[in-house]
Amino acid sequence: MNPFLFILYDIKRLFGRGKTAFIAMLSPIPVVLMFALFLAPILTDGNETFFSGAILNEDDSESVNQLMNIIVNYEVGKGNVAVYPVKDKETGERLVDEGKVSVFLYIPPDTYNDSMNGKKAVLEFYYSPAHSFDALTFYSGIKSSMSVFGQGIRLVNIAVGIAEKLGLSQEEIIRIWDGGVNDLQTVFIHRGRVIGKNGIFLFGADYHFRFAIALLFATCAYLSSFPIIYLTSLDLTEIFNKRSVPTKKLFTYYVSRIISGAVLIMFSFLIMFPVARALRQIPLNFALSVIPGMLLTSLVFSALAVLTGSLFKRGQSALWGGLYFGTASIAGVAFLSDKTDLPEAVSFLMRISPFRASVSIFSNAMFNLMVERYTYDMLILLAAFLIFSVAGFVMYRKRSAV
Amino acid sequence: MIEAKGLVKRYGKYTAVDNASLTLEKGEIVALLGANGSGKSTLLGMLAMVLKPDEGEVIVDGLKGKPAKSKIAYVPQDIVLFEELTVLENLYSWSSLKGKENIERAEYLINELEMTDFKRKRVDRLSGGQRRRVNLAVALMGKYDYLLLDEPLAGIDAHGGECIEHLLRAEKEKGCSMIVTEHNPTVLLPLTDRFLRIEGGHFIG
Numbered sequence: 380m381n382p383f384l385f386i387l388y389d390i391k392r393l394f395g396r397g398k399t400a401f402i403a404m405l406s407p408i409p410v411v412l413m414f415a416l417f418l419a420p421i422l423t424d425g426n427e428t429f430f431s432g433a434i435l436n437e438d439d440s441e442s443v444n445q446l447m448n449i450i451v452n453y454e455v456g457k458g459n460v461a462v463y464p465v466k467d468k469e470t471g472e473r474l475v476d477e478g479k480v481s482v483f484l485y486i487p488p489d490t491y492n493d494s495m496n497g498k499k500a501v502l503e504f505y506y507s508p509a510h511s512f513d514a515l516t517f518y519s520g521i522k523s524s525m526s527v528f529g530q531g532i533r534l535v536n537i538a539v540g541i542a543e544k545l546g547l548s549q550e551e552i553i554r555i556w557d558g559g560v561n562d563l564q565t566v567f568i569h570r571g572r573v574i575g576k577n578g579i580f581l582f583g584a585d586y587h588f589r590f591a592i593a594l595l596f597a598t599c600a601y602l603s604s605f606p607i608i609y610l611t612s613l614d615l616t617e618i619f620n621k622r623s624v625p626t627k628k629l630f631t632y633y634v635s636r637i638i639s640g641a642v643l644i645m646f647s648f649l650i651m652f653p654v655a656r657a658l659r660q661i662p663l664n665f666a667l668s669v670i671p672g673m674l675l676t677s678l679v680f681s682a683l684a685v686l687t688g689s690l691f692k693r694g695q696s697a698l699w700g701g702l703y704f705g706t707a708s709i710a711g712v713a714f715l716s717d718k719t720d721l722p723e724a725v726s727f728l729m730r731i732s733p734f735r736a737s738v739s740i741f742s743n744a745m746f747n748l749m750v751e752r753y754t755y756d757m758l759i760l761l762a763a764f765l766i767f768s769v770a771g772f773v774m775y776r777k778r779s780a781v
Numbered sequence: 782m783i784e785a786k787g788l789v790k791r792y793g794k795y796t797a798v799d800n801a802s803l804t805l806e807k808g809e810i811v812a813l814l815g816a817n818g819s820g821k822s823t824l825l826g827m828l829a830m831v832l833k834p835d836e837g838e839v840i841v842d843g844l845k846g847k848p849a850k851s852k853i854a855y856v857p858q859d860i861v862l863f864e865e866l867t868v869l870e871n872l873y874s875w876s877s878l879k880g881k882e883n884i885e886r887a888e889y890l891i892n893e894l895e896m897t898d899f900k901r902k903r904v905d906r907l908s909g910g911q912r913r914r915v916n917l918a919v920a921l922m923g924k925y926d927y928l929l930l931d932e933p934l935a936g937i938d939a940h941g942g943e944c945i946e947h948l949l950r951a952e953k954e955k956g957c958s959m960i961v962t963e964h965n966p967t968v969l970l971p972l973t974d975r976f977l978r979i980e981g982g983h984f985i986g
Contacts, residue, residue, distance in 0.1 A: 388866055388874055395865035395903070621831050621861045622920070623850050628878045 382631055389632075389639035393606055431461040432482040433471045440491035447486070468503075475505045482506045482514045494529050535559030593742035594713055596648070597734060600676055601705050603647040604684035605698060607640035611688025611775075612697035619779035626776060633685070633775050637768065640681030641674070648673045668753065672740035675760040679733050682767035689774035708734040733763035782806055783828060783853075783927055783958070788837035790823050790982075797823040799982040800837070805927065805958050810949075810972050813962040815979040821962040822858055822931050824979065828960065829855035829929045841927065854925035858932050858962075860912045861919075864905040868896055868915050871904060872922055879923030890918040893948045895940075909936040917945065921952075928952060928959040934968055942968045 436447060463480065465471045471483035485503035494500040506514030538559060542552045619629070684701065691697035711728075712735045715721060721729070729735055736759035743752050783805040790798040798820045805811055815821045826832035828839055830850040841849035862871050872887040891900050894914045899907055904915060913936055920928075928949075934942050946968055949959065953972060961969055978985050 385874070385877070388863070388870055392863060392865040617859070618861050618863070621857045621859070622855070622875070623830070623853070624878045625851070625880075632878065
């Protein structure tokens with residue numbers, strides 16, 4: 380029989396089984412709900428490609444001005460934001476109320492000095508409920524940038540203080556200050572490097588909502604692999620070890636299962652991809668770069684599902700195993716990704732986690748596309764696919780034999 | 782020839798088959814009789830090499846292990862089919878999985894077991910008797926010299942029984958050896974060369 384027919388029959392089995400179809404149908408529901416929750420404000424907002432904001436900066440310190448310029452210029456340059464300076468708070472609030480801008484940011488006087496002196500610096504932030512999603516984006520970006528940039532500036536200040544104690548000339552001290560600030564600006568994108576720490580997920584490189592959407596993408600993909608886990612376990616326990624199948628044919632069937640499983644997972648992606656595309660009218664080159672990531676993620680999760688199904692004798696146990704493993708992986712990525720002080724072993728596991736790589740690809744490719752990071756994540760997924768496939772077939776063969 | 786020597790199978794403290802030995806000659810049909818739980822299916826499973834014996838061995842035409850297993854077609858008591866596929870798709874899939882796709886053989890079995898009316902129906906939508914016939918047909922798709930059938934007539938009506946009897950007779954005429962377990966051997970009586978009765982995991986006659 381043509382191997383293509385094997386795949387076709389297996390797809391029919393995956394989609395045609397009552398229980399598995401039920402699970403497959405059930406799995407995207409939480410994701411769709413979450414998407415709807417996130418997307419509703421945007422979809423009802425005329426699907427703008429960027430949002431506009433107003434800023435009132437009453438702190439006349441050079442550092443805050445520089446920081447605001449960096450953040451604003453960076454986002455304006457990417458076409459994400461249009462920012463209007465306003466004269467007073469009333470104007471800013473009125474613009475928000477009238478719907479002319481999505482958010483209004485107020486920076487009070489002495490924000491910089493307060494933060495440098497260890498006091499709590501408070502920024503005021505206004506938005507209308509209709510723009511809550513945009514507000515979240517803006518807020519996340521500003522918060523993470525200010526936090527890291529502020530720490531960087533403190534380091535530069537310390538360096539300047541040391542230079543003064545050492546008796547360096549005023550000219551030399553100004554050079555150190557300018558150099559430090561320039562370095563901060565240069566490495567703005569990789570803010571983690573400023574404080575000498577890089578989180579597992581490139582700390583600060585993704586807005587939280589991008590990360591959350593990418594996490595939902597990967598979670599949905601993983602959940603939709605449950606029918607593969609269940610059916611594989613059932614096949615091995617109830618079919619293949621009761622009917623003798625030669626190893627060569629078993630391998631053909633195994634490959635068919637991984638491919639048909641990947642097709643099933645791709646279906647869940649295909650449901651969500653247009654939604655994500657509509658999210659911000661992602662540029663075509665970014666959107667296209669997600670597709671190889673989706674394909675590879677589908678293959679990895681399918682191979683992982685077949686491996687999980689092969690490890691457990693009972694279908695229900697396999698499902699529980701898959702659920703626990705998936706929950707641990709998802710929780711790991713969700714809660715540990717931006718941590719910079721993890722034990723080395725945990726940090727290493729997170730770096731090589733295919734789940735993290737998958738989330739990173741979506742977060743990166745859908746919105747920004749850093750080629751170096753994209754390539755690294757794709758290589759992690761490829762390696763994971765090879766490992767899961769080989770380990771899976773060893774178990775598959777072992778379980779199908781007596 | 783199938784030779785089973787000192788087969789023992791235990792499930793915890795319970796011994797399902799205790800030191801069973803038997804020989805099946807070429808072209809011979811043996812009926813294995815016994816009550817529920819007597820050890821028939823366990824013994825047949827070990828002979829078919831889908832159950833690993835705790836002690837003893839099975840030799841088929843002087844071969845052991847996988848080469849020996851490839852000479853045996855086994856019809857399990859459970860329905861072991863791709864439930865989501867049609868009868869035809871099952872037959873094509875299993876003929877390919879066991880060797881080479883054999884459409885002629887599939888058509889022959891469909892005719893012999895009178896499955897034409899439901900050959901395009903999904904297996905999980907068939908009646909118990911129909912599924913039993915497909916279960917048998919799937920086992921007969923590959924190449925084999927020995928046929929081990931575990932209660933092939935369970936849930937089959939009189940007409941279905943006749944179809945199966947007819948098919949097995951044709952297999953016997955081709956020189957195929959068989960071991961059949963049955964509660965009620967009446968239908969297969971004319972085919973059977975020898976009876977073995979098992980009770981509590983022991984042969985008693």
